[in-house]
Amino acid sequence: MKTQEMALITRDALLLPGGRIEVKIINPGHLKMVADVCKGTYPLAFGMLKANSHPPCYPSITQCEIIDFNQLDDDCLSIVLEGKQRVKVLSAAREKNGIWMARTLPACNWREEPILGEFALISAALEQFYEVNPDLFGLYSHIYLDDASWVSQRWLEVLPLYNKDKLTLMNKPDCHQTMEFVLELIKSHAS
Template sequence: MRTERTNLIILEQWILPQGRLELRITQPEVMQLVVDHYKHETPIALGVINEEANANSLPCLRYATACRIIDFFQLDDNSTSFVFEGINRLRVVSTYSVSESLWKAQVIRLPNWPAYPLASEFELLSTALKYFYQENPDLLELYPDAQLDDANWVSQRWLEVLPIIDQDKQALLSQPNCQQAMSFVLKLIIEKQQ
């Protein structure tokens, strides 16, 4: 598979394809990357910090997401908040540090999970996600066009917000579609209700 180079921002939060994440950016080198992204379509990927990283491992988890910036807001403290939207799944092959908050990475672009109609056995996940967003209005604002009838969309939004061990998330993300993720999340929610 062919690798490509991208800029990488490493965070504690997950973002997956079609997901959205609002980030307050204050670091000058990341602001310059944002400017370059707008002017020249410079690629940006968001990855999750590898809490167990050592000198021989990646600073981020193996799966990241290519993103685009779809909106921005001036905040009360004169900093700027940007809304990132996930575009494509990536597998990180290697990285090197540009600064404390910015990396360069060699990545392999992976196919996104295909859309699936939400089967009746998984309707609970859609209903629970709708309720979750109502209880978290900041997240709800990011999704005016929530696709609650698409199993792929619903499963990825749950993977972004549920406190699941990162290794489990990575195992689910390595799958060719959302079927295992849907079953995994449904089991978690049912266990939580009991």
């Protein structure tokens, strides 16, 4: 497998393939990085923030694309990222302008699979979650509620779990353990 250098954005949030997140860009170094990504100079990756760490994120990150941007009232830039491919950080270095560049290796995305049986509950619950969180729902042009992997990954992005616990679930070879975890969580709150 071939390694690739990518610009790295980190936040205390998770972005997985098929997911979307809106990120505010404030400093000039990051504005230049966004311009360079848009020009095709290098790809962009999003990682969960890991405090006091080098690099400043967990080793599992997601290559992403900028799919939209807006100028905010405070003259900052807001970009919407869409996760595409999971990658592993092999090494990273901080440049003079404060931007982190990571050497990455492709990792396996979870494969699509249908939601069957009682797991339809996690799909219905995600649909309800989006109804009460219209700002998050508004990031998506289409939602894939019949795909277990897509639904599981969206739950990992929004559940209030420690990043290390999210990492444990997302590093499994498929979505099954995440589906079971979310189903048990929903059932325990329903009773």
